[in-house]
Amino acid sequence: MPGVPERWPGSFVVTLDGAMIGQILLRRATGHRRPAAEGKADLGYLFLPRAWGFGYAAEACAAALDWFDGLLPGEPVVLTTQTANVGSMRLAAKLGFTEVERFRAWDAEQWLGLRPAVTPSA
């Protein structure tokens, strides 16, 4: 293990008072099973249960999306989650994702959302 972790653009560790509470990943959706998502930037998030329900995910994902908009202005972002995942569905809506389609995979109904390209202000 290197003493200092490698920097990996698009991969964020979310900390609270110096301790990790979650992870956010923005990566290129290559080989995505839905054509509408193929090749687009793809948002994923995972927080520790003890950190749920305080708005941390919304705050951290918004910051990651701001970072993304600054880096690649005018690019849309996609997100896939189970429709049964109420918290994740709510978070996606709060972040500005709207439904593209629902599909069946991994033994559950999945939701593909899209956050339209943010046009850089003149």
Ligand SMILES: CC(C)(COP(=O)(O)OP(=O)(O)OC[C@H]1O[C@@H](n2cnc3c(N)ncnc32)[C@H](O)[C@@H]1OP(=O)(O)O)[C@@H](O)C(=O)NCCC(=O)NCCS
């Ligand atoms: C999904 C997840 C990131 C949400 O984290 P969180 O810190 O609780 O989210 P926030 O506190 O920022 O809440 C975002 C919104 O979702 C709502 N919400 C969160 N959990 C909820 C739940 N279980 N039921 C209903 N609403 C919920 C919040 O109320 C908030 O909406 P509001 O501002 O309108 O009230 C977290 O539950 C998680 O990491 N789950 C496991 C991993 C996962 O499911 N990832 C997605 C799969 S791709």
